[in-house]
Amino acid sequence: MENKVRCLFDIDDFSIEEINELISTAEDIISQPQKYQNACAGKRLATLFFEPSTRTRLSFEAAMIDLGGSVIGFSEASSSSTQKGESVTDTIRVVGSFADIIAMRHPKEGAPVAAARKTIIPIINGGDGGHNHPTQTLGDLLTIKKETGRLENLTVGFCGDLTFGRTIHSLVNALGRYKGMNFVFISPAELKIPDYIKEGVLQNYNIPYMETNRIESVITNLDILYMTRVQKERFFNEADYMRLRDYYILDLEKLQFAKKDLIIMHPLPRVNEIAVEVDDDPRAKYFIQVDYGKYMRMALILKLLNIEV
Numbered sequence: 001m002e003n004k005v006r007c008l009f010d011i012d013d014f015s016i017e018e019i020n021e022l023i024s025t026a027e028d029i030i031s032q033p034q035k036y037q038n039a040c041a042g043k044r045l046a047t048l049f050f051e052p053s054t055r056t057r058l059s060f061e062a063a064m065i066d067l068g069g070s071v072i073g074f075s076e077a078s079s080s081s082t083q084k085g086e087s088v089t090d091t092i093r094v095v096g097s098f099a100d101i102i103a104m105r106h107p108k109e110g111a112p113v114a115a116a117r118k119t120i121i122p123i124i125n126g127g128d129g130g131h132n133h134p135t136q137t138l139g140d141l142l143t144i145k146k147e148t149g150r151l152e153n154l155t156v157g158f159c160g161d162l163t164f165g166r167t168i169h170s171l172v173n174a175l176g177r178y179k180g181m182n183f184v185f186i187s188p189a190e191l192k193i194p195d196y197i198k199e200g201v202l203q204n205y206n207i208p209y210m211e212t213n214r215i216e217s218v219i220t221n222l223d224i225l226y227m228t229r230v231q232k233e234r235f236f237n238e239a240d241y242m243r244l245r246d247y248y249i250l251d252l253e254k255l256q257f258a259k260k261d262l263i264i265m266h267p268l269p270r271v272n273e274i275a276v277e278v279d280d281d282p283r284a285k286y287f288i289q290v291d292y293g294k295y296m297r298m299a300l301i302l303k304l305l306n307i308e309v
């Protein structure tokens with residue numbers, strides 16, 4: 001048995017043309033939601049979350065419900081047969097009998113690829129360890145398109161935990177394929193962007209970039225500032241986490257030097273890296289970013305189930 005259907009493990013499973021089509025579908029869903037309300041009638045999504053999540057899982061579930069479909073699943077490994085020692089591959093194979101499409105999150109990098117080998121329905125990666133998070137990226141791209149009006153010629157700052165932040169890895173991989181991008185990586189020395197991204201994406205697509213540990217020195221030039229939390233669960237040592245967790249705190253004082261039309265993004269959850277006072281600044285887009293994520297997941301479900309509306 002081999003999975004021959006289309007899945008989404010990594011954002012480069014999709015070409016830029018396909019991503020742009022998803023963006024167009026999401027924009028159409030935003031403008032005429034009633035057209036899509038029964039598109040997935042009779043279809044079932046399973047959300048299998050072996051690792052904590054609020055937004056991603058509920059966003060998938062809301063997406064399927066808004067398409068007229070239904071949802072089954074679990075939100076922690078401890079409430080599934082994983083607790084009894086079942087392999088993720090077996091769990092996915094079994095769930096494949098009950099659902100038409102699966103969205104899963106797992107702490108092991110590459111787990112969705114391995115799991116997909118034993119099922120014949122589409123599998124969507126909702127985050128695998130510190131590796132990739134392609135559906136967050138889809139929502140991020142729609143946010144950028146809607147809030148700046150373009151997906152080209154942008155100077156994008158990525159700030160925080162660039163080593164373990166999977167949302168960053170996927171977003172760099174997608175944005176790097178659009179024209180005229182310029183990246184600024186802002187992180188402490190211990191949390192720099194991994195070499196595999198530098199070689200596989202930045203050098204491969206010839207993207208101009210710089211690295212710094214000081215947000216103050218670069219904020220003036222940015223069109224987009226993508227903040228991330230330090231990924232506590234991927235640290236081996238509590239002392240390192242405590243030392244690094246509050247390294248960056250974006251506040252109104254720092255924003256004085258930023259462009260008036262800067263877009264501030266964050267995949268959430270936020271811990272301390274954006275002061276609450278920033279939430280009322282018109283440049284803060286991290287809550288609307290959540291809405292855009294749902295529309296892109298709707299577009300993605302339609303694509304993977306081959307449903308045309």
Ligand code: NCD
Nearest residue numbers: 055056127167229267268269
């Ligand atoms: C992100 C994740 O899970 O990687 N959250 C999300 O899905 N919106 C970011 C994070 O947990 O820091």
